Amino acid sequence: MGKPMQVAMNWASSWKETLLSLLEDLPPTLCPYIASISIDGTSATTMIIDSTTGEPLCKPFLYNESCPDALPFVTSIAPENHTVCAGSSTLSKLVSWWNSHNSDKGNAILMHQSDWLLWLLHGKLGVSDYNNALKVGYDPETESYPSWLVSQPFSYLLPTVKPPGTPIESIKEDMRKQFGFPKDCVVCTGTTDSIAAFLAAGATLPGKAVTSLGSTLAIKLLSTYRIEDSRFGVYSHRLDDKWLVGGASNTGGAVLRQIFTDDQLELLSQQINPLVASTLDYYPLPANGERFPIADPNMQPRLHPRPENDVHYLHGILESIARIEAKAFGLLKELGATEVEEVYTAGGGAKNEAWRKIRERVLGIPVRRAEHTEAAYGAALLALKGACQ
Ligand code: ADP
Structure with missing residues (x-):
């Protein structure tokens, strides 16, 4: 031994x-x-x-x-x-x-x-x-x-x-x-x-989704239909008579942490007007490479031009991540999943109220913070x- x-x-x-x-x-x-x-x-x-x-x-x-x-x-x-x-x-x-x-x-x-x-x-x-x-x-x-x-x-x-x-x-x-x-x-x-963490959020009907805004952006959508596409790392788990479709982008909180501290994130976010669209168009990634909703192992992060005002910069980044989330749900629909109707949010980014409102505007559907996110629940x-x- x-x-x-x-x-x-x-x-x-x-x-x-x-x-x-x-x-x-x-x-x-x-x-x-x-x-x-x-x-x-x-x-x-x-x-x-x-x-x-x-x-x-x-x-x-x-x-x-x-x-x-x-x-x-x-x-x-x-x-x-x-x-x-x-x-x-x-x-x-x-x-x-x-x-x-x-x-x-x-x-x-x-x-x-x-x-x-x-x-x-x-x-x-x-x-x-x-x-x-x-x-x-x-x-x-x-x-x-x-x-x-x-x-x-x-x-x-x-x-x-x-x-x-x-x-x-x-x-x-x-x-x-x-x-x-x-x-x-x-x-x-x-x-x-x-899956236990998804169940904890209480999304029980097709069209309900949970986005986890942790280091990465992970999406799980309850769907009537099973879809798989290995190019995007998309696959489905069974949940009784429905399918839990998932995909994960490399964008998310890790990029935010490369630029701002958590305290800065909170302070700057309070100054963002989430009802106004940012014209800045980024693709925030912590390193080269993306899989979902764009399958490109060599994709370069896009975080420029950086405006002088950090509130505007963060607004642009949060809005760009929201657009990636919208594209991700769009891709799941294209691949045959049930269309998303409502999103619950888990992870470190869930507490950001300005971001929630930005996402609600960009996604065009209700976005809520999940009440329970512990897998044990x-x-x-x-x-x-x-x-x-
Ligand atoms: P993981 O478990 O994937 O490491 P967490 O769910 O603990 O991630 O979330 C951590 C992430 O949350 C960090 O990458 C950080 O950038 C992000 N974060 C922390 N505070 C905020 C905030 N106020 N707004 C947006 N994102 C935040």
Whole structure:
């Protein structure tokens, strides 16, 4: 057992400890009323587990880890431009593990981070949800693994997949007693962090969207129709009978931070008149390259001419980012998604009232600040869904 195994055990056990300490922190007076539990986890964080013990067989593959060694094989079996055709996809991680381990593979199963944490609570191994399973190749439309995946020798590792928020099993007796949960408390399938954050915002009808104004500008739109376009990094997650369409631009708060401090942003924004259009036309990027809504890896940032007045400069930048957001929604519509009707906003830029008004004018639809943006709130909504089934 070398160093990697040491690190492996540390990741998984620290996640486990964190879960248990969070449960420990629940007010004891509330525990008897907890009807159901769900958990969101980082997308594509992949664990290979021993099905006889539930313990990890190797270090977890973290969400952003890339396995370029597996990519030639993955692209040779998957359809062109499929979501799994990335070095960091769950399937690339699985293939990389499969090729580098010669023994002890018979009892192995694949689980995502949230599947494993939920397993600690319900004790049934090998259950996942169709949001987490998308990047291993599961098809949420047909609700099955495609034949090109099932025919692989490693397909026995793939988990059973259910819709997010589906009751899996009652909580294990030891856990129930340890935390004082009621006898009928059920553990439900989870989802990914970013989908949980979308659910938290409460956008439940087609045409409702959440724009996250963090370091980058990420858009998620609830659509009746599924769309995919790998050129723009656009793909759809299933949410019951609808599709959650997403895309992310490299513009966003990171550019603002290269030019202004957060205090300056607040002060200057207060002096902007959001009802008047800025004539300055920029394409703010923190570095060369854009993917969505313009697919151009060599695209240059455009932040000139810079006016002497910083209020005018910031106004121009915020207005330009709003135009990029409008173009992004326009592209999703062109690709076949439901037309956006209302936008909720999350992330560091959501508190900027002047920007909200600028976006409302440029997008031509209501723009609100989301009341809830914590992913944990979205996971709780999934647990509620499970409790009502
Ligand atoms: P992430 O989680 O992606 O790092 P956050 O959601 O924490 O990002 O948001 C941080 C971003 O918010 C920063 O890049 C910063 O430029 C931006 N930001 C902070 N304050 C404001 C403000 N008043 N107006 C606009 N953007 C802001």
